[in-house]
Amino acid sequence: MTIPASLEGTGPACALCGIRAVVHWQKRLSDDELDAYIALEQARRDSATELADPAGPPPAFPLLPTAQDCTRLVHGCADHGISLDRAALIHLKACTAPTVADLPGCNCTPEAAPDPEPDPVPVQLPPGWITGGGT
Ligand SMILES: [Zn+2]
Numbered sequence: 001m002t003i004p005a006s007l008e009g010t011g012p013a014c015a016l017c018g019i020r021a022v023v024h025w026q027k028r029l030s031d032d033e034l035d036a037y038i039a040l041e042q043a044r045r046d047s048a049t050e051l052a053d054p055a056g057p058p059p060a061f062p063l064l065p066t067a068q069d070c071t072r073l074v075h076g077c078a079d080h081g082i083s084l085d086r087a088a089l090i091h092l093k094a095c096t097a098p099t100v101a102d103l104p105g106c107n108c109t110p111e112a113a114p115d116p117e118p119d120p121v122p123v124q125l126p127p128g129w130i131t132g133g134g135t
């Protein structure tokens, strides 16, 4: 299938060459990006507090996000994507992927994948219903 010309240039662009991206992966925010994100969140909370009904209780917020709560997406085109295995992991803030010299790898050791969810207790389905997508 070819992509209609009208769709070219829409959507996320490859972080390296700027053409239409087809894959993406997650990366930790740089210190500057994290500071900016936290400042934005704090400003949102400040204005929510300001706008709250003074007669009611002040709005309560969860703890501000930390580096461990935040990632951003890095996009790559067909020529500049990292491997699928790597794209499944969260990359360090210092990761420079996609960099031609490192492809299909990158220059960081991605964070280990979280432990998979424990298998849910199998359920009994009505006859004819297929679990797990079949073969
Ligand atoms: Zn590219």
Ligand SMILES: [Zn+2]
Pocket (backbone or CB within 6 Å): 091, 092, 095, 096, 097, 106, 107, 108, 109, 110
């Ligand atoms: Zn990386």
